[in-house]
Amino acid sequence: MSGFVFAAAIVVPALAFRARWLNAVAAFWTAYVITRPLGASFADWMGVPVARRGLGWGTGLVTLAWAAVIVVLVACLALRRKDVPEPVEAV
Structure with a gap:
């Protein structure tokens, strides 16, 4: 049950960010901190x-x-390389 509580709690900063009640840095760190008990609950x-x-x-x-x-x-992720920008040709 606690895993579902933390899963619901991780949605809060996402919604707050989308509603512009929370800036990106605060939303990221709030969600990041919640991932620890979320993962531990399901692993337990x-x-x-x-x-x-x-x-x-x-x-x-x-x-x-x-x-x-x-x-x-x-x-x-490494094979898809979506995070690596394509080179831009010099004009």
């Missing part, structure tokens, strides 16, 4: 035993699974 849920209403994967498997997801996402 995946790792704790089923008897405690978790998925029972264990911390090792959860760590490996998320490490693999991160490697794949970083590789996709």
Whole structure:
């Protein structure tokens, strides 16, 4: 349940930024700080035993699974190179 609370909380700075109630820097850092408990909540849920209403994967498997997801996402970003601007020809 706490994961969903933090997931809802991370929407608040996004909406505040869109409504121009919060500047970009404050919105970024607010959302950035909320990502820590958001990720921890879901990782804990995946790792704790089923008897405690978790998925029972264990911390090792959860760590490996998320490490693999991160490697794949970083590789996709590196291969697509969307963040690298195209060179501009001199006039």
